[in-house]
Amino acid sequence: MSTQNNGQNDKKVMLDLKNISLSFGGVKAITDISFNIYEGEVRAIIGPNGAGKSSMLNVINGFYHPQEGEIWFNGEQRKGMKPYEIAYQGIARTFQNIALFKGMSVLDNLMTGRFTHMNKNLFYQAMWKGPAEQEEIANREFVEHIIDFLEIQSIRKTPVGRLPYGLQKRVELGRALAAQPKLLLLDEPMAGMNVEEKEDMCRFILDVNDTFGTTIALIEHDMGVVMDISDRVVVLDYGRKIGDGEPNEVRNDQTVIDAYLGVSH
Amino acid sequence: MFYRESGDFKKTYQEDGQTFPIRFDRWRYWVILAIAFLVFPFFMNDYFANAVMIPFLVWAIAALGLNILTGYCGQLSLGTGGFMAVGAYATYKIMTAFPGMDMFSVIILSGFVTAGVGVLFGLPSLRIKGFYLAVATLAAQFFLIWLFNKVPWFYNNSASGQINAPERDIFGIVITGPHATPLATYLFCLIVAVALAWVARNLTRGRLGRSWMAIRDMDIAAEIIGVNPLKAKLSAFAVSSFFVGVAGSLLFSVYLGAAEVTDTFGINVSFMVLFMIIIGGLGSIFGSFVGAAFMVLMPVLLKNILVGGLGWPTDLAAHLEYIIVGGLIIIFLIVEPHGLAQMARVLKEKLRLWPFPH
Numbered sequence: 341m342s343t344q345n346n347g348q349n350d351k352k353v354m355l356d357l358k359n360i361s362l363s364f365g366g367v368k369a370i371t372d373i374s375f376n377i378y379e380g381e382v383r384a385i386i387g388p389n390g391a392g393k394s395s396m397l398n399v400i401n402g403f404y405h406p407q408e409g410e411i412w413f414n415g416e417q418r419k420g421m422k423p424y425e426i427a428y429q430g431i432a433r434t435f436q437n438i439a440l441f442k443g444m445s446v447l448d449n450l451m452t453g454r455f456t457h458m459n460k461n462l463f464y465q466a467m468w469k470g471p472a473e474q475e476e477i478a479n480r481e482f483v484e485h486i487i488d489f490l491e492i493q494s495i496r497k498t499p500v501g502r503l504p505y506g507l508q509k510r511v512e513l514g515r516a517l518a519a520q521p522k523l524l525l526l527d528e529p530m531a532g533m534n535v536e537e538k539e540d541m542c543r544f545i546l547d548v549n550d551t552f553g554t555t556i557a558l559i560e561h562d563m564g565v566v567m568d569i570s571d572r573v574v575v576l577d578y579g580r581k582i583g584d585g586e587p588n589e590v591r592n593d594q595t596v597i598d599a600y601l602g603v604s605h
Numbered sequence: 606m607f608y609r610e611s612g613d614f615k616k617t618y619q620e621d622g623q624t625f626p627i628r629f630d631r632w633r634y635w636v637i638l639a640i641a642f643l644v645f646p647f648f649m650n651d652y653f654a655n656a657v658m659i660p661f662l663v664w665a666i667a668a669l670g671l672n673i674l675t676g677y678c679g680q681l682s683l684g685t686g687g688f689m690a691v692g693a694y695a696t697y698k699i700m701t702a703f704p705g706m707d708m709f710s711v712i713i714l715s716g717f718v719t720a721g722v723g724v725l726f727g728l729p730s731l732r733i734k735g736f737y738l739a740v741a742t743l744a745a746q747f748f749l750i751w752l753f754n755k756v757p758w759f760y761n762n763s764a765s766g767q768i769n770a771p772e773r774d775i776f777g778i779v780i781t782g783p784h785a786t787p788l789a790t791y792l793f794c795l796i797v798a799v800a801l802a803w804v805a806r807n808l809t810r811g812r813l814g815r816s817w818m819a820i821r822d823m824d825i826a827a828e829i830i831g832v833n834p835l836k837a838k839l840s841a842f843a844v845s846s847f848f849v850g851v852a853g854s855l856l857f858s859v860y861l862g863a864a865e866v867t868d869t870f871g872i873n874v875s876f877m878v879l880f881m882i883i884i885g886g887l888g889s890i891f892g893s894f895v896g897a898a899f900m901v902l903m904p905v906l907l908k909n910i911l912v913g914g915l916g917w918p919t920d921l922a923a924h925l926e927y928i929i930v931g932g933l934i935i936i937f938l939i940v941e942p943h944g945l946a947q948m949a950r951v952l953k954e955k956l957r958l959w960p961f962p963h
Contacts, residue, residue: 401829427831439829441822443888444815452819456831458812462840468807473619476811480618519830 351378353412354555355400355523360409362395369395370406371579377523382549383557384566384587387576388599393559394436396576397525400557401433402426414522428456432521434512436528436559442501446511449500450486453518454479483518489551490514490544506537513544517552524548526558530565538562542569567591575599608956624806627957641795646788654787655860656905662794663855665897668881669805669890670848675879676887677809678841679821680730684742686874687749688846689853690866691719694759696854697768700781701761708773708780708858712797715854716847722749723846730838746875753866767865770858781858790859797855801848806890808844817841818888849878884937886946895945899937903930 355377362370370392377383385393398404399411402423411418413429421429432453441449458479464472487493490510495503500511509529516524529545530538546569548554560566566573567587575583575590577599583590590596608629615621625631645658667689674680695715699706726745730738753759760768772782779785780793808814816837819827828834857864864870877900885896904926911922941948955962 403825422833423828424831424833427829433829435826439823439826441819441826443822444818448815448818452815452827452832453830455812455816455819460812462808462813462844465811465813466804466807468811472807472811476622477618480622484618515830 351381353377354379354414355557356410356412357400358410358412360396360399360406360411362392362399362404362406369579370399372409373576373579373581374409375574375581375584377555377557378572379555380549380553381555381571382545382569383555384570384573385557385559385576386561386563386566386573387582390578391576392579393576394527395579397433397527397557397559400523400525401431427519430520430522431525432516432519432523433525434509434516434527434529436531438505438508438512440500440508440512440515443499445497445499446492446503446514447483447487447496449511449515450483450518451476451479453515454483456519457482482520486514486517489517489547506533506540509533509537509541510544513541513548517548517554520552521554523555523557526556526560528559528561530560530562538565545569608953608959610957622810624810627953638799641799642792646792649788649791651787654791657902658791659794659860661897661901662798663852663860664878664881664901665894666798666801666855667849667852667878668885668893668897669801670845670850670852671878672882672885672887672889672893673805673809673817673848674841674845676882676889676892677814677821678817678838678845680727680838680841681735681739682742682845683739683872683875683879684726684745684749685849685878686870686872687746688719688723688849689856689874690749690753690870691722691846692716692850692853693857693864693870694753694768694866695719695850696858697761697770698759700771700773700858704771704773706773707775708793709775711773711858712851712854716851719850719853720843720847723842723849724839727839727842727846730842731835743872743875746872750866750870765865767863768857769863770861773858781862783862785859794855794859797851801851802890802894805848805893809890813837813840821888880934882944884934884944886944889944889946891949892944892946895949899933899945900930903933 353376357376358374360370360373361368373396385396387393395404399406402421402425405420441452444452458475460472460475464470487496490513492507492510492514495507500508503511513526513529526545530541533541542565545556545558549556558570570587572585573583573587573590574581575596582599583593583596608627610627613628615626625634667685671682671685674682692715695718696711699711699714726742729741733741754766760766770781772779772784774780775793778789780789809817816827816832819830819832820834820837824834827837853870857869861869881896881900882893883896884899885894886892907926907929908922911917911925912919937945
């Protein structure tokens with residue numbers, strides 16, 4: 341914790357979570373967790389099942405409102421915001437179970453990702469010709485960059501329901517990227533993939549981080565992947581933070597090893 | 606051979622995003638419009654206008670409206686009849702309060718009134734979904750019918766409780782009332798229907814339409830991407846009710862000329878429009894038209910074949926008509942649960958590869 345805001349570190353804190361506690365009735369999902377995410381880094385959140393990782397992401401993008409604690413995003417404290425308002429602040433995410441719009445084509449899914457960048461009103465849209473069409477084309481151009489980047493040109497007009505799992509995951513990443521987020525949250529981007537698809541996905545994540553400079557927070561169970569691609573790792577267990585630091589530190593931390601392997605207390 | 610994308614290169618995103626990407630479809634579309642505007646008027650007589658074309662166009666507008674709400678935004682509504690009644694009574698009140706107003710303005714204003722009422726009854730959709738919302742809109746249906754029966758102000762205290770459309774015109778051409786010609790009423794309905802279909806297509810292809818479909822397909826993901834569920838659902842209710850209101854307005858003023866709320870806009874109307882979009886295809890503009898055609902034109906066609914062609918007695922034909930239409934609905938839903946529009950889509954896919962499907 342000493343690294344944050346101490347002036348000696350040139351990294352800027354993008355998201356700062358302070359003493360977050362979240363409970364559902366009597367069940368404590370998250371207990372007094374603090375960690376931060378630097379601008380431009382890949383931050384992994386790991387932990388055994390039920391550790392509170394997904395709850396943590398849901399807190400970050402506003403689905404859950406923690407009972408205690410503060411959330412600071414880009415130097416501003418967040419107060420009671422709705423998820424769609426948080427989308428406008430520049431936070432996008434993917435889901436553990438694919439949450440694509442099944443009835444729409446790949447292109448329409450990605451164009452929906454541009455929602456926050458479009459603002460022509462109902463009247464212009466009803467007319468179509470003119471401002472609405474221009475806005476559509478300008479955003480289409482951006483979406484085409486994403487399509488090129490993710491190498492999904494050939495499935496542009498395919499309804500997403502027809503695509504195989506691996507491609508659906510990729511389209512979902514594309515939809516999040518189309519929003520040009522400052523912070524991208526990935527909930528198990530590699531779950532259920534084979535080695536090849538995992539390698540592709542790793543490449544995309546690192547490329548996104550490199551070329552767009554997007555800050556990434558991801559949850560992942562594949563330790564090899566996590567240790568390879570992340571800059572810093574935070575480890576949760578039973579809703580508490582048990583480790584935080586660079587992959588090497590975390591890997592050798594006794595508490596973390598215990599949590600994963602299980603020890604008799 | 607004739608139905609191909611090859612050779613039809615799209616060089617701009619504008620061309621790529623057009624409604625009919627295949628040249629043959631574009632031609633067909635213009636040909637149909639030309640026939641409707643330039644050929645049909647020469648054959649227009651009282652029967653063809655009042656039994657076939659006008660009801661088809663009016664119900665197609667209503668189906669478009671419900672399709673926006675249910676097919677595109679996923680909000681099931683059983684209040685269509687009630688909202689059509691709002692459109693009709695708004696038209697009546699506007700026509701009698703402002704005798705000098707032209708019919709286009711009357712109809713558009715009635716649409717806006719209905720949109721307002723629709724938003725009001727759409728508010729529960731923020732909390733309840735699916736069947737429960739259907740029940741809430743059913744309440745709207747019964748409440749609105751009750752209201753128009755109960756409060757004499759809506760029917761200007763007329764003794765019969767009916768509303769009658771006075772004579773109104775556009776640029777001197779009489780559209781409503783007993784002196785309106787079939788040609789004038791047909792063209793009026795056609796213009797309104799084509800304009801509204803064009804608006805519906807524009808709204809559903811862009812940002813707003815995608816936000817509706819996003820809410821329909823996965824509301825949580827929609828919210829994450831920045832769609833405000835309140836705005837998306839209420840705008841769907843507003844636009845949908847606008848269309849339904851215009852349909853109710855036309856049904857009363859141009860088609861029937863007089864209406865009694867319980868008979869004309871009862872719960873069976875709501876179900877009929879819902880059947881139209883289910884048979885035609887949810888989430889499809891084309892489907893709204895086909896569905897309306899199926900529900901409106903099929904009985905007319907059957908009647909012509911049975912009574913006119915085979916010479917059967919009218920009462921027998923009328924009963925058999927119900928049986929056949931009901932049977933056809935079931936057969937169509939078994940063969941293609943996603944409606945006639947999906948059938949057309951499959952046919953197009955096949956036609957694209959014909960005659961070498963591999």
